[in-house]
Amino acid sequence: MQTYIDQVMTQANDAFQVYQFATGKEKKDFLYEIASEIEALGEVLLKTASEESNLPISRFIGESERTCRVFRMFGDLIEEGSWVEAVIDRHQENQSSESSDLRKMLVALGPIIVFGASNFPLAYSTPGGDTASALAAGCPVVVKGHQLHPKTSKLIARAMEKAIQKCNMPPHVFQLVEGDSFEIGKLLTQHPHTSGVGFTGSLVGGRAIYDYAQKRATPIPVFAEMGSVNPVILLENALKVSGTAWAKAFADSINMGVGQFCTRPGIQLAVKSEALDYYIAELSKFMAEKKNYNMLSEGIHQNYILKLKSALETKGIQTIFYRTGTESLSAELAIATTTGDIFLANPHLHEEVFGPFTLIIQCDNLEQLTQIWKQLKGQLSTTIIGTHEDLTTHKTMVDIARNIAGRIVFNATPTGVEVGHATVHGGPYPASTDSRFTSVGMDAIKRWARPVCFQNCPDELLPEALKADNPLNILRKVNGVYERI
């Protein structure tokens, strides 16, 4: 195994020696070609992903479209070129004679290991945001294929190979390592040529990878996105005015992907009221209309049942809705409620339950609600549902929210992470291992790049991004002022 991983990482490092110098246009063409090759897999890919995940084909039409769009968006980003954050301090005559000409830009970090997630075989696994962002930055990628969808991963690897050949890229700029042993993950993470790790999955898995990395002689960045309970704050007027509408929206959100989304609303907080009682009844009603779909795997299903049982059997927890399915992998649908006091006294209720379940905390008052909210661990998202009056009356809630999560959602459900320039998918631990970065959106590229400063470098030896006449026409900060000239 060690010999095999050595070979893989040596190949990745050899690819890095060439690929790091590819131009933005060359890398863009490569990322676009990857998208085209994935699209060319057509029905086979959709069917394979569906079979391996127990999720419907319709889901993969969207996920495949999104995945290809992400590769193209990163392609556009690097072709435009300003992502390298070029900063120039020109030697100024009026300054001290020692002042130099300093020019810096971001360059690629080195070979990156990607550990994909089980729940998004296309958008966050062998292809997806981690792979696309690392390739965009100029880093070769080694994917540790997820054991739950090996065939899907192989299809993607074949598409990658075609794109590599067509674009004349170094042959090992992308590699897929298969096998489900922990040993592979450890060897990949600890290999001297590894320069960074992207992980999407459970807290247990992410923490294990993080801990492997800490035992390295040479520290490397590990960005692990590990999920959340994504607390939702339901303010009173919103429940009064639109209780039914929000109940319907949250029933949909809880069941999205059979509850197997990292942004699933696992905990909802509200102050006791008649409107809340009504909301809970309505939520039950809409949950009852949902089907018990199959979960991704036996392991995930068993883990769900275990954690769900532990939550529902906690003293003081009242089950509002619960229905089992007919198949062995059928997800139990469940809603429960409890008081703020019970919740505060049972920290295990604060943990993620990965499946179509939500726990509604009926708080005594807004002080208790706030107290609970602040005590929760770091989150990918937190949501505030409120009328204009609710929100303006409780303005300080925004200040609380920003210390809890990477994304604050107003009057929408947290499921569904759009890929944009302003996306943040990350947050204080344990949502992620480094809240300063995002794993979704265009700034995901920043995880895989480091600045290099050129001091008094002759213009002809400078990278294009830093040359005097700005041949790439990118945005640059020159003597402290942003300009594109």
Add this chain to the structure above:
Amino acid sequence: MQTYIDQVMTQANDAFQVYQFATGKEKKDFLYEIASEIEALGEVLLKTASEESNLPISRFIGESERTCRVFRMFGDLIEEGSWVEAVIDRHQENQSSESSDLRKMLVALGPIIVFGASNFPLAYSTPGGDTASALAAGCPVVVKGHQLHPKTSKLIARAMEKAIQKCNMPPHVFQLVEGDSFEIGKLLTQHPHTSGVGFTGSLVGGRAIYDYAQKRATPIPVFAEMGSVNPVILLENALKVSGTAWAKAFADSINMGVGQFCTRPGIQLAVKSEALDYYIAELSKFMAEKKNYNMLSEGIHQNYILKLKSALETKGIQTIFYRTGTESLSAELAIATTTGDIFLANPHLHEEVFGPFTLIIQCDNLEQLTQIWKQLKGQLSTTIIGTHEDLTTHKTMVDIARNIAGRIVFNATPTGVEVGHATVHGGPYPASTDSRFTSVGMDAIKRWARPVCFQNCPDELLPEALKADNPLNILRKVNGVYERI
């Protein structure tokens, strides 16, 4: 001790609850006031720093001026405001109905611990780039005062207190913790309220702090800047044309701060030639003109002697110049040379020797030189000395250099790190623990901030930086396009 650190960190966290919301203007006024209060310490500060460090008062005139300038530069940066990297994806009508309004910006991380360096009591210690950048980001700072200059640190703490009072800032936004036990560093690094660590010093010290942090339940970023050998490449024509000038420049550089600069050129690489022989002779001559000044402390001096002895007594090492001083702390001045083969065979020669010493490697040819250069560990800087002809003949050297160091210097000495927008003081490990950041220059602020995304947030609840009409008039990326409107 634990109780005391608990109290300090609780106070820091309380300060954070207020200070994180200070406006750019408020923080700027505070940073400017700090600079003024440091200046107001006048002669007392210069004399105290000189007495505690064995460095001349003249040195602290410059270091104090630089330190105050850095506080004011960060003040200007945050008053201007674009550093928060505001990115806005406006809901677009032509997009899917699900598209949201996403707005993100950087916010402060939380209380930051600063471990200052012995060799710059003002620029990289209790005050300095770490403290200034963290306060600029909106993070309270707890400095673990360096045991070699306690009086200097106390003077600075007094200046800080005055600035806090004058600007009506939270009383514990800056705190100094004194004492020289490792236990203090460990407790500070591992405290739950600690959100990040900045360290400047030795590899041993930095790695210890980094390892303490890895044992935390909640990972935090640790940026440790730990020094380098800062390899210098001397190309042949440059030695032929300007051997004497470069010898004089490098003798100055090696002796700067009694060789106690982290950017000191510890290793010089060149291909054997007559011009190199001449350069070495000239360098010896200029070294002979230098004085044996006292080092910072007994410990640093002993460590220097130990490592210097180990290097000079290695088989195959030829001492070119060596002179002891007359006082117990006098630094030995030394130059030695060896072949590429000997250097490659003795990895201990690749390590930093912290003092006025440089080792010149006479390589058989450019291939061997390149091989050695690539084998060196990560560096803060690497320098290329060459005529225009040298540089254009060996263009690929720039490609090699950028994978080795955070800063590539052309035809200048590496000592002296200017504080600018384009500065990079960091680099691949062990130069620093995270090559994606810099500890000097304006972007040092990025170590202490994380992005938060506001999804569909009503304009009146948004932070100023993200409001529709851009009241701060900062540069923002809107729907992928940079604008200031």
